Amino acid sequence: MRALVVYCHPDPQSFTAAVRALVEEKLSAAGAETRTLDLYARGFSPALAQQEWQRYLEGxxxxxxxxxxxxxxxxxxxxxxxxxxxxxxxxxxxxLDRVLLPDVAFLMPDETHRNIRPGLRHIARLGVFTTGGASRLLTFFVGAPGKRTLLRGLGQLCAPRRRTAFAMHYGMDSSTAESRMRHLTRVSREMDRLIGPLPRTAEARA
Incomplete structure (x- = not known):
């Protein structure tokens, strides 16, 4: 297993950092090769510059x-x-804007294809672990755009029979030590399921 963890939080002492530590611990215990991209620690620039935009289709x-x-x-x-x-x-x-490029994450439409085509079919496992201040009900009323972007939008570019995992601590602004511990337990369960053995067909595609 070759796992890439994309981590995004400005505070290294945050609860999100504790979730990251648990995710990495689970990957290590499973014997996975792991790389972590800590976007804030690296000072990653999220803005798509004019020159990048002009050369976007060149990948x-x-x-x-x-x-x-x-x-x-x-x-x-x-x-x-x-x-x-x-x-x-x-x-x-x-x-996502700067890294999920044409000929990296997807193939652009051409004379024989009207829509984009997946470019990440080698990714057989996709996990999303997040926290949010709003309640579960309000988040779903709004449409949970973050979850949809990653699990549906990005997910469609990955292996057709990919395994997915999702865990969100809703109501973080009123969280307690007990609720945070319950969430870490859920993250642990989701990670165990995510990194378990894949069906042989999925492994072959990956």
Whole structure:
């Protein structure tokens, strides 16, 4: 297993950091090769610059070559981040904008294909672990855009029979030590399921 953890939080002492530590601990125990991209620690720039935009269709990797290489290397992709305004933090959204490039994450339409085609079929496991201040009901009323972007939007570019895992601590602003411990227990269960043996057909695709 080759796991890429994309971590996005500005505070290394946050509860999200504890979730990341648990995710990495589970991967290590499973014998996975693991790479972590800590976006804030690296000072990642989320803005898509004019020059990058102008060369977007060329799949230019300037400034994100390490990230592109890691994305191509992994067969397991895990995101750990806080949900802000029901969606992805600007830093993480910018990572998607700059790294999930044509000919990396997807193939552009052409004369014989009207729609984009998946470029991440080697990724057989996709995990999303997040926290949010809103309640579960309000988050789903709004549409849970962060979850949809990663599990549905990005997920469609991955292996057809990918295994997915999701855990969110809702109501973080009123969380307790007990609720946070329950969430870590859920993350642990989801990780055990995510990194368990894949069906042979999925392993062959990965």
């Amino acid at each position: 230019a990797h300037e400034g994100v070559a390490e990230d592109v290489a890691a994305l191509r290397w992994c067969d397991t992709l895990i995101f750990v981040y806080p949900t802000w305004w029901y969606g992805l933090p600007a830093m993480l959204k910018g990572w």
